[in-house]
Amino acid sequence: MSDERILGLKVDVDTRRGMEEGVPSLLATLAEFRVTGAFFLSFGPDNSGKAVYAMLRSPRFLMKMLRTNAPGLYGWRTALYGTLLPAPMIGAALPDLCKRIEGEGHEAEFHAWDHRTWQDSLLRKKAAWVRDWFDRGVESYEKCLGHAPRAFGAPSWLLSDAAVAAIAGYEWDYLSTTRAGEPFILSGTGLVEVPSDLPCLEEVGGASGVPRILERLAGGGVHVLPVHAEAEGGIWREPFREILRGAVDLGYRMAPMSEIAGLCWKKELPERAFRLERLPGRAFPCAV
Numbered sequence: 001m002s003d004e005r006i007l008g009l010k011v012d013v014d015t016r017r018g019m020e021e022g023v024p025s026l027l028a029t030l031a032e033f034r035v036t037g038a039f040f041l042s043f044g045p046d047n048s049g050k051a052v053y054a055m056l057r058s059p060r061f062l063m064k065m066l067r068t069n070a071p072g073l074y075g076w077r078t079a080l081y082g083t084l085l086p087a088p089m090i091g092a093a094l095p096d097l098c099k100r101i102e103g104e105g106h107e108a109e110f111h112a113w114d115h116r117t118w119q120d121s122l123l124r125k126k127a128a129w130v131r132d133w134f135d136r137g138v139e140s141y142e143k144c145l146g147h148a149p150r151a152f153g154a155p156s157w158l159l160s161d162a163a164v165a166a167i168a169g170y171e172w173d174y175l176s177t178t179r180a181g182e183p184f185i186l187s188g189t190g191l192v193e194v195p196s197d198l199p200c201l202e203e204v205g206g207a208s209g210v211p212r213i214l215e216r217l218a219g220g221g222v223h224v225l226p227v228h229a230e231a232e233g234g235i236w237r238e239p240f241r242e243i244l245r246g247a248v249d250l251g252y253r254m255a256p257m258s259e260i261a262g263l264c265w266k267k268e269l270p271e272r273a274f275r276l277e278r279l280p281g282r283a284f285p286c287a288v
């Protein structure tokens with residue numbers, strides 16, 4: 001295994017600003033390195049401002065936002081969307097940009113309808129709400145891109161039993177919804193789950209954390225790096241380029257997520273249920 005060196009880039013787009021400013025910036029970076037990424041897009045309302053309610057409930061989340069320079073990452077307008085400013089649509093309002101991602105040779109997949117609401121209240125939502133969230137999101141995806149999505153990546157790597165049941169109601173080639181250490185078949189879906197096994201920059205302290213990510217790559221193998229359009233397409237553009245340069249120096253080939261999923265389908269993978277766990281550097285539990 002360790003002579004294989006493959007890196008998947010899973011880019012999440014969570015906000016309007018991440019879509020409008022982060023995506024074009026990342027497209028430029030990926031073009032410079034001539035590599036392919038998989039963009040997991042949010043389509044519906046950007047309710048980022050509602051995070052303020054989550055901060056009031058969770059001091060840990062407030063500390064994380066301050067520690068990671070959230071205003072610098074997301075901008076002050078984003079901090080008011082869905083509260084003092086109306087929530088703008090993300091992918092649904094920018095179909096040309098959605099198409100441009102595929103036009104430049106990358107993969108565009110389904111990440112969210114309303115990212116913020118999933119992140120803050122999925123665990124309290126019943127099956128009908130979750131199904132409606134998927135129906136709206138997938139319909140919007142198809143309108144923007146002209147075909148069905150092939151993969152789903154859950155917002156904030158958060159899952160519930162109702163979410164797993166809803167996922168099983170659609171056709172997917174693979175999932176990328178957890179932070180597990182290695183791929184597995186997600187119980188209840190029969191689908192390959194290709195987790196983001198590396199930490200994201202945000203979790204290792206931003207720019208200064210690049211060496212920690214490269215250390216993880218030094219051992220070789222197949223890895224998936226989680227990237228956020230808001231961060232690596234914004235104030236952490238340079239550290240992201242450092243990671244790409246480092247990965248190339250270590251002999252990595254950047255592969256599309258669909259190719260990594262294809263490699264996984266060929267293996268005998270264990271079937272496992274997800275469980276929620278708090279990872280270092282994250283304010284809320286993630287599925288592993």
Ligand SMILES: [Zn+2]
Nearest residue numbers: 012014155156
């Ligand atoms: Zn996300």
